[in-house]
Amino acid sequence: MAALTPISRTPVSFYVPVVAAAGAVAGLLVGTAQGSSLIGIIGGAILLGAIAFLLTQIIKAEAPGRWALTALFAVAGFLMGGLAAGIIGLLFGWFFGWFTFWLFEGRYRAYVAPYLTPGQVLWHYTFRVICGAILVFLITPILVVMPLSFNAEDFFTFTPEMLRFDPAGYSLKHYEDFFTNSDWQGALANSVRIAPMATLLSVSFGTLAAIGLSQPHVPFRRAIMAILISPMIVPLIISAAGMYFFYSRIGLQGTYMGVVLAHAALGIPFVIITVTATLVGFDNSLTRAAANMGAGPVTTFFRVQMPLILPGVISGGLFAFITSFDEVVVVLFVGSAGQKTLPWQMFTGLREQISPTILAVATILVIISIALLTVVEMLRRRSERLRGMSPA
Amino acid sequence: MTDATQNSGPMMAADGTTLKSSLNRALRRQKLRALMLIAPLLIFVLVTFIAPIADMLFRSVENQIVSDTLPRTTTLLADWDGDAGELPSSEVFEALYTDIFIAQERKLHTRLGSRLNYELTGVSSLFRKSGRKVEDMGEVYQDQFEDLDGFWKDSENWNALMGSDSWLADQTAWDDKSDARQPAFEPREEIESLLPQTAATFEIFADFVQNEDEDNLAKEDPWALVYSALYTDLMQEPDVSGYGGPGSAELLQAMGAVGTFENVDYPAAFEEIDKDWHSIDVWQTIQTYSPDFTSGYFLNAVDMKKSPDGPEMRPDNEQLYIKLFIRTLFMSLVITGSCILLGYPVAWILANLPARTANLLMILVLLPFWTSLLVRTSAWKVMLQQQGVINDTLVWLGVVADDSRLALINNQTGTIIAMTHILLPFMILPLYSVMKTIPPSYLRAAKSLGATNWTAFWRVYFPQSVPGIGAGSILVFILSIGYYITPELVGGTTGTFISNRIAYHISSSLNWGLAAALGAILLAVVLGLYWAYDRIVGIDNVKLGG
Known part of the structure; x- marks a missing residue:
């Protein structure tokens, strides 16, 4: 991003108090943790104010000054509270070095419009900090779960050993439990047996129907669409209740087939939505051209249409797979102990004998979803590229 | 074709029939082919999904057990x-x-x-x-x-x-x-x-x-x-x-x-x-319960009962469901509100940052969206506990005393925090797609005409983003009133929803009729909201993450 505004150095009376205020906040945190918030606030403000002045007016060299500050804080932190505090000190030192020069050199104005008043600039950055906090809120639960899954104790919080980065505080025992415990392995096997089958059903039926739906003249299109999308609209608990009642009437309750059918029904809307979206950009003259050259409908489908809509089909299939793999409400009702899936096992684990193995499973699932997210994103880009290539 | 131009009669197709009927036949064939492609799925969904829902609705009024047994x-x-x-x-x-x-x-x-x-x-x-x-x-x-x-x-x-x-x-x-x-x-x-x-x-x-x-x-x-x-x-x-x-x-x-x-x-x-x-x-x-069909379950579901003189309210100490419905609606509203509050700034910054940065930040939104619901719920369960990460941090900072740790879980607070987090991406994504279409020059134009920051936002930008708020809110609201897993795990007794009661009646109290009636009411509410959603946004515009 190019700079919008020429920048100039700011007066001492501006940046030293600001850095001191930030130092007061940091001091509050450190001080409270050490037992006295008031000393922390005052000490932090004075210390950081002085450092800011020292760095900019006396040392003047930016790079060595910042490195020295970072090192100083890291050592101070380490002496106060070991490795963890050392790292926190390192981050503090780096931040204050950057912050001081950012203010001192007036860099904060470089990327905002030149006509903004100081109040507007302040709001601009405050707003960014707020957004950052919200994004942290979004991501923290996932970030907290990962390190906790390596806990050597059966606790759900960070032990002092973990905070000291003591290797004794970490272990793979929850992962070991997951891979050796027959309950978890059985649940994993069930999930792996159910999800692909359900995906296969919803993808094959769904793709055909999506092709049918994207034809120009379909009678009752809206009504049909409403019915096909309904499994996504109806709250899961209602679907689960209805399926439980109906499947027990026809003897499917508590069977593998019943769970597969239920999950396939839940995955269908995702396939329909993604595949019809892909078909919107599909050029029908391609199929006509294929037919013109003597290809039958089946050949045309597999050799011409399918390769072009494949990204949509695959991402629809991934959605259907995730739906089934993550689904717990319906399987709780429609399945029986023989169909206990991974989410079901996690659900009982969370409700009854809460065990940290859940965190290990959660970490593995997060990694799987990151992988799937990457695949879907790549497919989406590919599909857009392909569509851009085909004549409109 | 040359025939048709020479004769003044109707245009003829190659096989000698009139062009009109030939076209009609082709159209019919096309329609039929489309329907043939749709039919397998339609039948599949009707059997595996619509029939169960119909069965549930039937059970909510069915009452043959009395006349069958006696x-x-x-x-x-x-x-x-x-x-x-x-x-x-x-x-x-x-x-x-x-x-x-x-x-x-x-x-x-x-x-x-x-x-x-x-x-x-x-x-x-x-x-x-x-x-x-x-x-x-x-x-x-x-x-x-x-x-x-x-x-x-x-x-x-x-x-x-x-x-x-x-x-x-x-x-x-x-x-x-x-x-x-x-x-x-x-x-x-x-x-x-x-x-x-x-x-x-x-x-x-x-x-x-x-x-x-x-x-x-x-x-x-x-x-x-x-x-x-x-x-x-x-x-x-x-x-x-x-x-x-x-x-x-x-x-x-x-x-x-x-x-x-x-x-x-x-x-x-x-x-x-x-x-x-x-x-x-x-x-x-x-x-009263001899007839084969009864409105009794529905009356029960709204805290009424049948009496010889027609429906009447149950005594106050037996009333439960109206309160539960109100609580469900209230908590869903609170969750929707907090999602708007948290989602709006994030969507704004995503829509206004340069594409490269925005895409990076988008990952932070999409990752939770793609993460298993159980994973996120377990994370909140771990974090919100009395001995959990949040309480530990607060105690460490000295904000709360060790013996007065905050009760963040097994109550309404727990449900609201966890569900806001879980549903936030459903608010951010529609808001983002709407905000992406608002040209930033409008805001600059407003400011150059003398509007303050606030006026420019409130009179120019905000009205244009309202469709996004509407779409996101309805989506979040619909999703939250039917939620089961999260309230069940972090809601305790005061933070549960109507869906938890439905599950209780199916698996514990075995009052299936009442469960079906409660489900039917919930379904009606959700379908009503979806109808509104369709009118405002259009079902076809439902987008999946990415």
Whole structure:
């Protein structure tokens, strides 16, 4: 991003108090943790104010000054509270070095419009900090779960050993439990047996129907669409209740087939939505051209249409797979102990004998979803590229 | 084509038909082909999904259990007027005896008891008790018949008397050990006309033994109920002298003796089992719930009950569901509100940052969206606990004292925090796609015309982003009122939703009808909201992450 505004150095009376205020906040945190918030606030403000002045007016060299500050804080932190505090000190030192020069050199104005008043600039950055906090809120639960899954104790919080980065505080025992415990392995096997089958059903039926739906003249299109999308609209608990009642009437309750059918029904809307979206950009003259050259409908489908809509089909299939793999409400009702899936096992684990193995499973699932997210994103880009290539 | 231009008549297609009909046929064929492609999925969804929903709606009004289990009683009870303050006649009590006797043999009386217990507490134990003791009533007659003549003790004699000759021959020839089916019982015609009740009861007994218990009818002694029916029949003084088949002598003898038998006063006998049988309330409940279809479950679901004078509110201390519905709606609103509050700035910054940075930040939104719901719920369960990460951090910072850790879980706070987090991406994504279409130059134009920051935002930007807020809010609201897993795990008792109650009625209290009625109401609310969503945004615009 190019700079919008020429920048100039700011007066001492501006940046030293600001850095001191930030130092007061940091001091509050450190001080409270050490037992006295008031000393922390005052000490932090004075210390950081002085450092800011020292760095900019006396040392003047930016790079060595910042490195020295970072090192100083890291050592101070380490002496106060070991490795963890050392790292926190390192981050503090780096931040204050950057912050001081950012203010001192007036860099904060470089990327905002030149006509903004100081109040507007302040709001601009405050707003960014707020957004950052919200994004942290979004991501923290996932970030907290990962390190906790390596806990050597059966606790759900960070032990002092973990905070000291003591290797004794970490272990793979929850992962070991997951891979050796027959309950978890059985649940994993069930999930792996159910999800692909359900995906296969919803993808094959769904793709055909999506092709049918994207034809120009379909009678009752809206009504049909409403019915096909309904499994996504109806709250899961209602679907689960209805399926439980109906499947027990026809003897499917508590069977593998019943769970597969239920999950396939839940995955269908995702396939329909993604595949019809892909078909919107599909050029029908391609199929006509294929037919013109003597290809039958089946050949045309597999050799011409399918390769072009494949990204949509695959991402629809991934959605259907995730739906089934993550689904717990319906399987709780429609399945029986023989169909206990991974989410079901996690659900009982969370409700009854809460065990940290859940965190290990959660970490593995997060990694799987990151992988799937990457695949879907790549497919989406590919599909857009392909569509851009085909004549409109 | 050249033909068509030369003639003034209708244009012709290559095969000689008019172009119009040829086109019509092609169009029809196209429509048919489209439908053929859709048909497999449509049938699949109809069977696996729509049928279950329809079944649930059916169950919310279905009430055949009362009339199925107590067929005779409910028929007789139809004419009874409970408001007069009088108990039903003794025929009704006799019918009740027959019904309960058969039901307890089939082990159906407890189910009916628990069904009626939803409407009037105490009925469940009443039926269970009656089921145990109803046998005693019949044994009064059984003992007298058996004392009169040993003939009545033996199941073979009963079969000979009641069954037709051809069936008897088949039954004797049938080998108990073989795989062949037991010959189905056929009644003897003369006896059927002479002793109608006995024959009917015996047929039920025979059917039960042969088909439900799968025992050998020849070795099963008849129920005490059959003796009671025989007594009733004989008291009608049928002309048994004309009958000459097996057991005719004993029948004649019994005919002469029944007049001196000790008889059972059914109303008194039932009162002896439980005084409640002489309470008008019990009878009124049975009468109110006799029809095959009832609005009772729906009334229950809105804290009302059926009474002889029409629907009325339940007493305050029994009201539960309206409060629960209001709580569900209120908490969903709070969750939607917090999602708007947190989602709006993030969507704004995503829409206004340069594409590269925005894409990076988008990952932070999409990652939780793609992460398993259970993972996120377990994360919150871990973080919000009394000994969890948040409380530990707050204690470490000295914000709260160690002995007054915040209760963040198993209450409404827990549900609201966790669900806001879980549903936030559903707010950010539609908001983002709307904000992406608002040109940033509008804001600059407003400012250059002298608007302050706030005016420019509130008068220019905000109105354009309202469709996004609407779409996101409806989506989040719909999703949250039907949520089950998260409230169940972090909601405790005060943070649960109506869906948790539905699950409770399905798996714990087994009141399926009420669960179905609550589900139907919830479904109606959700469909109404979706209709609104469709009007505002259009279902076709539902986008998936990415």
